[in-house]
Amino acid sequence: xxxxxxxxxxxxxxxxxxxxxxxxxxxxxxxxxxxxxxxxxxxxxxxxxxxxxxxxxxxxxxxxxxxxxxxxxxxxxxxxxxxxxxxxxxxxxxxxxxxxxxxxxxxxxxxxxxxxxxxxxxxxxxxxxxxxxxxxxxxxxxxxxxxxxxxxxxxxxxxxxxxxxxxxxxxxxxxxxxxxxxxxxxxxxxxxxxxxxxxxxxxxxxxxxxxxxxxxxxxxxxxxxxxxxxxxxxxxxxxxxxxxxxxxxxxxxxxxxxxxxxxxxxxxxxxxxxxxxxxxxxxxxxxxxxxxxxxxxxxxxxxxxxxxxxxxxxxxxxxxxxxxxxxxxxxxxxxxxxxxxxxxxxxxxxxxxxxxxxxxxxxxxxxxx
Amino acid sequence: xxxxxxxxxxxxxxxxxxxxxxxxxxxxxxxxxxxxxxxxxxxxxxxxxxxxxxxxxxxxxxxxxxxxxxxxxxxxxxxxxxxxxxxxxxxxxxxxxx
Ligand code: SF4
Numbered sequence: 001x002x003x004x005x006x007x008x009x010x011x012x013x014x015x016x017x018x019x020x021x022x023x024x025x026x027x028x029x030x031x032x033x034x035x036x037x038x039x040x041x042x043x044x045x046x047x048x049x050x051x052x053x054x055x056x057x058x059x060x061x062x063x064x065x066x067x068x069x070x071x072x073x074x075x076x077x078x079x080x081x082x083x084x085x086x087x088x089x090x091x092x093x094x095x096x097x098x099x100x101x102x103x104x105x106x107x108x109x110x111x112x113x114x115x116x117x118x119x120x121x122x123x124x125x126x127x128x129x130x131x132x133x134x135x136x137x138x139x140x141x142x143x144x145x146x147x148x149x150x151x152x153x154x155x156x157x158x159x160x161x162x163x164x165x166x167x168x169x170x171x172x173x174x175x176x177x178x179x180x181x182x183x184x185x186x187x188x189x190x191x192x193x194x195x196x197x198x199x200x201x202x203x204x205x206x207x208x209x210x211x212x213x214x215x216x217x218x219x220x221x222x223x224x225x226x227x228x229x230x231x232x233x234x235x236x237x238x239x240x241x242x243x244x245x246x247x248x249x250x251x252x253x254x255x256x257x258x259x260x261x262x263x264x265x266x267x268x269x270x271x272x273x274x275x276x277x278x279x280x281x282x283x284x285x286x287x288x289x290x291x292x293x294x295x296x297x298x299x300x301x302x303x304x305x306x307x308x309x310x311x312x313x314x315x316x317x318x319x320x321x322x323x324x325x326x327x328x329x330x331x332x333x334x335x336x337x338x339x340x341x342x343x344x345x346x347x348x349x350x351x352x353x354x355x356x357x358x359x360x361x362x363x364x365x366x367x368x369x
Numbered sequence: 370x371x372x373x374x375x376x377x378x379x380x381x382x383x384x385x386x387x388x389x390x391x392x393x394x395x396x397x398x399x400x401x402x403x404x405x406x407x408x409x410x411x412x413x414x415x416x417x418x419x420x421x422x423x424x425x426x427x428x429x430x431x432x433x434x435x436x437x438x439x440x441x442x443x444x445x446x447x448x449x450x451x452x453x454x455x456x457x458x459x460x461x462x463x464x465x466x467x
Pocket of ligand 1: 340
């Protein structure tokens, strides 16, 4: 497909890699924020091709992974109700709650459906006026405009049987939390390309300045990732800490303004718990007062939930880049994609799933030999 | 989750007050919401996420980036060739010159 294959050219990848090897003198730790980037890096073995002094730390950018346990449990409770049709992106179905997952609820007779687009859920609500249709509205800034549009559309169509369980998360406050953490050891960030397609990258400029950390907006194909890494390393070697854009074909500084306008109408910033990490102030979006009638957490009484997190799973440490997935004692043993203990093993963007899928059962030093 | 796939807009129309369209993903046509890219036209490339076009895929910028990568290392290669041939020597560089 056009503008996909070209950015996978092995010959050009080699040139970028050679340049990274030539310029990288210091020992630097780079965090790729987005789980999609984690998968692409591991799938293409980019981590194994980098110089030994460049380490990649996998960040918290997997919305499925960071959706808090309480919200998963609320989803399970709502989905199990006989009059409810519960619609979700496919990734959420196998995410373990305190007890079961959405897949089990479906197996037990619950009407749980996987949709591709949030507008599909609106259509289901319209076609089934006697059912309560609930959409699981998760995601980062990339997904938020789509979810916002679904709510707007439901309002426009006067649908009384549509609601959304909203658990949106925002990237910049998470980066700030990572840099403030006493364990912080990130020297530079690859910012998530598609989040920036929507929001632009001006929001990152104060962060780069305050924490003296280079941030490079990066895409997802091998050449995009190598170029992002190269630009961060170059900044670090030159002692600069700026926001640069390695994904100019899809990202501008101001981002998608029509999408941002709709977001500010439909959502308002709230504190949000991140699974495995804890609460981060002003790090999420909830429905604004004008759209609160569509809030599934209000429509359904789900306030009395007691959560039980796995005692073994270390996904919080994985999500903060404190350990690599294969350093978790349960990795590949008690915990596999078929029997996941944590969301990071389920999601197509989870770091544990990436390590399992691409056979990273041993530390990188041993792979590199 | 933030997966975005590039595609080309083939058709634009309105449904229930929303700007929709057909986008071609390497031969597969899918219906996509185009409400967030009001300036885009048939023939333009876009990046689609969960059924929504979220941004323009700027062809010119894609071409420029690739050209930049192609130039990388070329200078060094030329210098290397020049060294092997021997600058100013009677190697292949002079063949055919009259
Ligand atoms: S390998 Fe499994 S148990 Fe360990 S951190 Fe990852 S998801 Fe949790």
